[in-house]
Amino acid sequence: MVNNIFVVLGMHKSGTTLVSDILHGSGIQMVEEKSAGNYDEGNKMERHSTRMLNMDLLQENGVESLRMIRGLDASSVTAAHRETARSLCRKAAEAASESSWGFKDPRTLLTFDFWMEVLENPRLIGIFRDPLEVFQHYVRRAGRRWISRDPAYLPDALHAWCAYNQRLLKLKQMYPEMLLLDYSHLLSSEGAMSHLSEFVGRPLVDCRDPGMRRAKADRTMDYRIARQIVRLRNKADPDQIYAELSRVADYSGSNPQ
DSSP: OOOOEEEEEOOTTSSHHHHHHHHHHTTOBOSSSOOSSOGGGTOOOOOHHHHHHHHHHHTOTTOOGGGOOSOOOGGGOOHHHHHHHHHHHHHHHHHHTTSOEEEEOGGGGTSHHHHHHHSSSOEEEEEEOOHHHHHHHHHHHHOTTHHHHOTTHHHHHHHHHHHHHHHHHHHHHHOTTSEEEEHHHHHHOHHHHHHHHHHHTSOOOOOOOGGGOOOOOOOOHHHHHHHHHHHHHTOOOHHHHHHHHHHHOSEETTEEO
8 A cells, every 4th residue: 555645734623623533544644643532522633743843833832823824934944844844754654654644734734835845745635614614613712792802803713714725725726636625515425525535545434423513604794794804904705715615626516526
């Protein structure tokens, strides 16, 4: 079996954990050691070493993830960063033995160019989710009094969705061989699972749980306000970006491309 490297790309709260869980359960080592518990209990299926390196590269310093949207400044990358990446890749390949390995971390969309320098022919899997659903997660986190507590929070969350998914869209244009899936289709469609299975070259263990899709795609007043702010302030429209992602996705509902 070919020792492939799979890199899962996508915005926070958009299905990267589900993809990583499916791959890991199917024999592709996506984490150093799988933690106990499910998503709600903090198990995000992220390889610790790659996540920590991404955080170091981006110099997060406690900045909330949704407000960390700028791409990596190449001038800040050091030889030590590159050696750390090569070392963790060697260790991951050794641990995987003759199998494949990979990792997922939404931050990789911001550090992508760095990883393309150190990874050998990685296979890319992108996933995106309706901005209405992702937005609802941040609404629950912000609470009902978000305007008085932090009036920029929800517009910033929606702007982050735009920034991450614009990068994902650009990567699909640059790397058309990347598999790009819609979260809703992966969660509910056998066709999307078949696409993923064919892409990774093996049968897949089905780790999907439709009950985890708790957010509804409601066009609420909060969403309308935040979208208008993002359109005026950031010159980005989540609805348009989502439509374009849906257009170029490798599985779009009932008809696999």
